[in-house]
Amino acid sequence: MTLPDNAKIMSPQQLRQRIRTGQHTGNTSGYSEGYVQCNMVILPKDWANDFLQFCQANPKPCPLIAMGQPGEFNLADLGIDIDVRSDIPSYRIFRDGEFSEEVTDISDHWQDDLVVFMLGCSFSFEEALQADGLEVRNVTEGCNVPMYRTNIDCKPAGRFSGTTVVSMRPFKAADAIRAVQICTRFPSVHGAPIHLGDPSQIGISDINTTDFGDAVTINEGELPVFWACGVTPQVALEQAKPPFCITHSPGCMLVTDLPNSRLAVM
């Protein structure tokens, strides 16, 4: 992936404006360095309470950063002049739990009973790891982070349930310890890892075969380190089959005006 020269330094407002006017399409990874990017889920009002409870019960895979009122598409807490219907490069629409279509604007699909959820994304903690000098393998290898289904049950809430999906980044032991310390500061972007070492202990039979994303190199002497992953709520949504649901397309996030440091709890 080659980014334009000004990708990192582009302000979130500028980037959202470019997305809204169709000048930017696709992935937001690497853009507007230092700012929180969010996973998005939109559900009808009568499904929203169940989903809110699911997030509340499973904060590591589903760290809720913001939630709108029914019909609200401007989440003012996240940035100036945000319109979630047009400020994300690509959206996926699901009907009865089945993927229906991918679109670049959802204004035509908007309904007054829709509730927007914004969830933390691993981009924030990957940036914190790199700022500390750690190598994030999927960044180095220019691919998607490897993700796996596990045998770790989410706490069911209302109509939502499922198992936890994890992302994996390999580190030497001392760096894994440092990664725990760094990520602990950021509970709203998945927080500390939930497992490290033997993948079979969490139900992953082959570390080289991912369920989502791409496999990365694990060097001799490195431990796989596993984080709860934002794909978890998507899997729960597919199982719950709400009649209507909109999410961002993978890698195409809402870029907010919140500095990543604002998410640090200490």
Add this chain to the structure above:
Amino acid sequence: MTLPDNAKIMSPQQLRQRIRTGQHTGNTSGYSEGYVQCNMVILPKDWANDFLQFCQANPKPCPLIAMGQPGEFNLADLGIDIDVRSDIPSYRIFRDGEFSEEVTDISDHWQDDLVVFMLGCSFSFEEALQADGLEVRNVTEGCNVPMYRTNIDCKPAGRFSGTTVVSMRPFKAADAIRAVQICTRFPSVHGAPIHLGDPSQIGISDINTTDFGDAVTINEGELPVFWACGVTPQVALEQAKPPFCITHSPGCMLVTDLPNSRLAVM
């Protein structure tokens, strides 16, 4: 080890008084729950600066909690009416780096040029781990923590150098991650672990053969987790061979009036 009923709730002042008057002898582990216990090193003034630099350069194995002026045996910051010459149950005297004798009072050995160093001890973080519900294996098995020499060099300082000694406690991965989080709050009692997983990566050839302390059970699915250990400065002292040195005897610590929580950085 069976403790008297009132061991945990005995105040540090009470315990020190009992030690000073010979009513308490031996180990202080399990006494005066919630209070910082310290490793002690006493060196002549002309060796003290080198040792101070060694502690400064190697804060994880040698976390300095307090240091006296030459000749000072009352460390008022650590508690009321402390006299380090009599308030520790057992002392070891070294001459030219060789163990010379074990005594229960060092008043007769006191010299006006002696400098007292108090270093943090793992009792504090073991208490924090247990308070969080984690099982500390050496406590469960009622033995000394297993300790190993490693290939991790300390930063040399003046006449002091050596390799790091580590203590080991086994945990399941999720508990190991929690242990990193808990111990990170306590940098002055060795802080976060420095390694976990494969012992051979830090030069330990057989986890069942300890260099100090006792081996403990490592259950299926547990990772050995390694902390920098307060035996490290003792090894450095043996190598540096100062003409005169006094330490506490293993397990026989100075029990201070500082609550363990006072050591938490966040």
